[in-house]
Amino acid sequence: MVMASLLVDVLRTLNELLTAGIAITGFSLLLYALSFNLRDRVARSFALIMLCVVIVFVAEAMGSVAANHTQLEIWLRLQWVGIAFLPAAYLHFSDGLLTATGRPSRGRRWLAVRLVYLASLAFLLTLPFSLLVGPLVPTAVPAPHLQRTWLTWVFTAFYILIMTISWVNFWRAYKRSLSSTGRRRMSYLLTGALAPALGSYPYLLFGSSFASDHQIIFWLTVTLSNLMVSALLVLMAYGVAFFGVSWPDRVVKRRLLKWIMRGPVAASTILAITTVVRRAGNLVGFDSSAIVPVLMVGGILILEHLITLAAPRWERWLFLGKDREEIELLQTLDERLLTQGDLQQFLESILAAVCDRLQVSRAFVAALGTAGADQSRRLEMLVMTGGDLTLEKEDLSANLLLAVAENGSKTAGDDPGHGAIGEELFSWGDYWLVPLRGQGNGSADLLGLLGVQRQVDQVLDKDHLEALAILTGRAALALRDRSRQQQAFRSLEELTPQMDMFQRLRAAARYDGTELLVTPSMAVDQQDISPLVRDALTHYWGGPKLSQSPLLELRVVQQTAQDMDESPTNALRSTLRRAIEYVRPEGERRFTAEWILYNILEMKFLEGRKVREIAMRLAMSEADLYRKQRVAIEAVADALVEMERQATQTEAGNGHSAKELF
Numbered sequence: 001m002v003m004a005s006l007l008v009d010v011l012r013t014l015n016e017l018l019t020a021g022i023a024i025t026g027f028s029l030l031l032y033a034l035s036f037n038l039r040d041r042v043a044r045s046f047a048l049i050m051l052c053v054v055i056v057f058v059a060e061a062m063g064s065v066a067a068n069h070t071q072l073e074i075w076l077r078l079q080w081v082g083i084a085f086l087p088a089a090y091l092h093f094s095d096g097l098l099t100a101t102g103r104p105s106r107g108r109r110w111l112a113v114r115l116v117y118l119a120s121l122a123f124l125l126t127l128p129f130s131l132l133v134g135p136l137v138p139t140a141v142p143a144p145h146l147q148r149t150w151l152t153w154v155f156t157a158f159y160i161l162i163m164t165i166s167w168v169n170f171w172r173a174y175k176r177s178l179s180s181t182g183r184r185r186m187s188y189l190l191t192g193a194l195a196p197a198l199g200s201y202p203y204l205l206f207g208s209s210f211a212s213d214h215q216i217i218f219w220l221t222v223t224l225s226n227l228m229v230s231a232l233l234v235l236m237a238y239g240v241a242f243f244g245v246s247w248p249d250r251v252v253k254r255r256l257l258k259w260i261m262r263g264p265v266a267a268s269t270i271l272a273i274t275t276v277v278r279r280a281g282n283l284v285g286f287d288s289s290a291i292v293p294v295l296m297v298g299g300i301l302i303l304e305h306l307i308t309l310a311a312p313r314w315e316r317w318l319f320l321g322k323d324r325e326e327i328e329l330l331q332t333l334d335e336r337l338l339t340q341g342d343l344q345q346f347l348e349s350i351l352a353a354v355c356d357r358l359q360v361s362r363a364f365v366a367a368l369g370t371a372g373a374d375q376s377r378r379l380e381m382l383v384m385t386g387g388d389l390t391l392e393k394e395d396l397s398a399n400l401l402l403a404v405a406e407n408g409s410k411t412a413g414d415d416p417g418h419g420a421i422g423e424e425l426f427s428w429g430d431y432w433l434v435p436l437r438g439q440g441n442g443s444a445d446l447l448g449l450l451g452v453q454r455q456v457d458q459v460l461d462k463d464h465l466e467a468l469a470i471l472t473g474r475a476a477l478a479l480r481d482r483s484r485q486q487q488a489f490r491s492l493e494e495l496t497p498q499m500d501m502f503q504r505l506r507a508a509a510r511y512d513g514t515e516l517l518v519t520p521s522m523a524v525d526q527q528d529i530s531p532l533v534r535d536a537l538t539h540y541w542g543g544p545k546l547s548q549s550p551l552l553e554l555r556v557v558q559q560t561a562q563d564m565d566e567s568p569t570n571a572l573r574s575t576l577r578r579a580i581e582y583v584r585p586e587g588e589r590r591f592t593a594e595w596i597l598y599n600i601l602e603m604k605f606l607e608g609r610k611v612r613e614i615a616m617r618l619a620m621s622e623a624d625l626y627r628k629q630r631v632a633i634e635a636v637a638d639a640l641v642e643m644e645r646q647a648t649q650t651e652a653g654n655g656h657s658a659k660e661l662f
Contacts, residue, residue: 016275017272020271023054025234025268029237037243055081056086087162095110098176102176103173135147241256261311266300343478347365351452436448529640530634530637536551557572578643583632583636
C-alpha cells in the first residue's frame with residue numbers, strides 16, 4: 001500500500017512536470033510560427049491551435065500548484081477557454097491544408113469555419129454561469145475536477161463532430177499531396193495533429209469513477225499520454241514548418257531543431273531540476289531556497305554551452321547527407337573570408353612595415369576600381385598613413401595610371417634621369433610607386449599601387465629593395481585574393497535571382513505545385529523584383545546583371561523590344577529608364593527633398609557618380625544616402641510592377657480581340 005501511494009506520488013509529480021513542459025513547448029512553437037512563416041495560412045491556423053494548447057496546459061499546470069480551492073477552480077475554468085476554441089482552430093487548420101494542396105474554398109468551408117468560431121464563442125459565454133461545466137469537486141479522486149452538465153454533453157458531441165470533419169479534410173489534403181516528400185511530411189503533420197485533439201480534453205469529467213478505483217493505471221496513462229503529446233507536438237510543428245517558406249529543407253530542419261533545443265528542451269530541463277531539488281529538500285527538511293537559483297543559472301549556462309558544442313555534429317549527422325562536403329565548405333567560408341575590413345587591417349600592417357624599413361612617415365595603397373558609366377577605371381584609396389593624398393579631391397587617379405603605363409614596366413637603368421631604380425619601381429613626385437599586379441605583368445593585370453614617401457636624393461639599397469619586394473608581393477597577393485572573392489560574389493549575385501525562384505518553385509511543389517510549375521511566368525510584386533532591379537541598375541551601362549537579368553522575361557520588356565525593334569538588353573535598359581522617370585516629380589529638376597529619390601537614381605546609376613560625391617552634392621551622410629537609395633530602388637520596383645500589370649492587361653485585351661475576330 002505504501003509502495004502504491006509512493007508510486008502515485010511519483011507519477012503525479014512527473015505528470016506535473018510534463019504538463020509544464022507541454023505548455024513550454026506549445027508556447028515555443030507558437031512563437032516559432034509567429035516568427036518565421038506567419039504569412040502562410042496553414043502556419044497562422046497552426047499558431048491558433050498552439051495558443052489553445054498553451055492555455056489548456058498552462059491552466060492545468062497552475063491548477064496543480066494552486067494554494068486553495070478557489071484558485072484551482074479559476075484555473076480549471078480558464079482551461080476551457082482553450083478547449084472551447086480548439087475545434088474551430090482545427091477546422092480552420094484543415095481548411096488551410098486543403099487550400100495549400102490546391103483545393104481552395106468555394107465559400108462553404110469559409111462560412112463553416114466562421115460559424116464554428118461563433119459556436120465556440122457561444123459555448124464559452126456560458127462558462128461563467130456554470131452551464132458549460134459545473135462547480136469544482138475538490139475531494140475527487142484521483143484529482144479535483146469540474147462537474148459535467150447537460151451542456152457538457154452537447155459540447156462533447158460538438159467537439160467530436162468538428163474534429164471528425166477536420167480529420168476528413170486532413171485525409172483529403174493528404175490524398176491531394178502529389179510528391180512522395182509532400183505525402184511523407186503530410187503524414188507527419190497528421191500524426192502530430194493527434195496530440196492537441198486527444199491530449200487537451202479533460203476526460204475526468206466522464207471517467208472519474210474508473211480513475212478513482214485504478215489510480216496507478218490512471219496516472220501511468222496520463223503520464224504516457226503527456227509524453228506522447230510532447231513528441232507529437234514537435235512532429236506536427238515539423239510538418240507545418242515547411243509551409244510558407246522557400247528555404248532548403250536542411251535550413252528548416254536546422255532552424256527548428258535549434259529552436260526546440262534552446263527553448264523547450266532547455267527550459268523544461270531547468271524546470272525539472274529545480275522542482276525535484278525543491279521537493280527533495282522539503283522532503284528531508286532542507287531549505288533549498290539558496291541553492292535553487294544557483295542550479296537554475298548554472299544549468300542554463302551548461303545546457304546552452306552543450307547545445308552550442310553539439311550543434312555542428314548533429315547537423316552533419318541529421319541534415320547534410322550526400323551534400324555534406326559542399327555544406328561544410330560553405331559553413332567554414334566565413335572563417336576564411338577576407339573582408340574589406342580584414343584587407344584594410346592587413347594593408348595597414350604592410351604600410352607600417354614599409355615605413356619602418358624606409359624610415360618615412362607617409363605611404364598609401366590604392367586599388368583599381370570597377371569600370372564606371374564611361375567604361376573607365378579609377379584608383380580608389382584603400383589605406384593611407386601620415387599623409388593627405390586624396391584621390392577623390394584631386395585628379396590624381398588618371399595621372400597615376402598614366403605614370404604606371406609609362407614607367408611601371410621599366411627595368412633598372414632604362415631611364416636613370418627619371419629615377420627608376422628597380423624593376424616596376426619608379427619615382428613620382430614625392431613618392432616611390434610600385435604597381436601591384438596579378439599573376440601576369442600586363443596592364444590588364446594591374447590591381448593597384450603601393451606608394452611610399454620618397455626623401456630627397458634617397459637611394460634604396462639592396463636590403464631595402466628586398467624588403468620592399470616581399471611586402472609589396474604580399475600586398476598584391478591580398479588584393480588578388482580579394483579580387484577573386486569579389487568575382488565569386490558577383491557570380492553568386494548573378495545566380496541569386498534564379499536560385500530564389502528555384503527555391504520558391506521547389507517549396508510550392510512540396511504539396512501541390514503542378515499549376516505553378518507549368519505557369520509560363522509568375523506574377524511579380526515589389527518584394528520579389530526589388531533585388532533584381534537593384535542588380536540591373538548596378539550594371540545599367542553593361543554587365544551580366546543587366547544582360548542576364550530575369551527581368552528580361554517581363555512582358556513589358558518583351559513588348560518594348562518588339563515595339564522598338566531593340567535587343568532585349570536595350571529594351572530592359574529603356575524600361576528601367578521609364579520606371580525611373582515615374583519617380584521623377586513634376587517640374588524643373590531641383591535639389592530639394594522631394595527630388596532626393598530621383599536625384600539619387602540619376603546620379604548613381606545613370607551618371608555613374610561615386611557615393612561620396614553624391615552625398616556631398618545632396619548634403620547628406622553616406623549612411624543616409626544608402627537608406628534613401630534603397631527606398632528609391634523600391635520605388636522603381638513599384639513602377640515596374642505597375643508597368644508589368646498594364647502590359648499584362650494590354651496583352652490580355654489583344655488576345656480577346658483576336659478571339660473575337662475569329
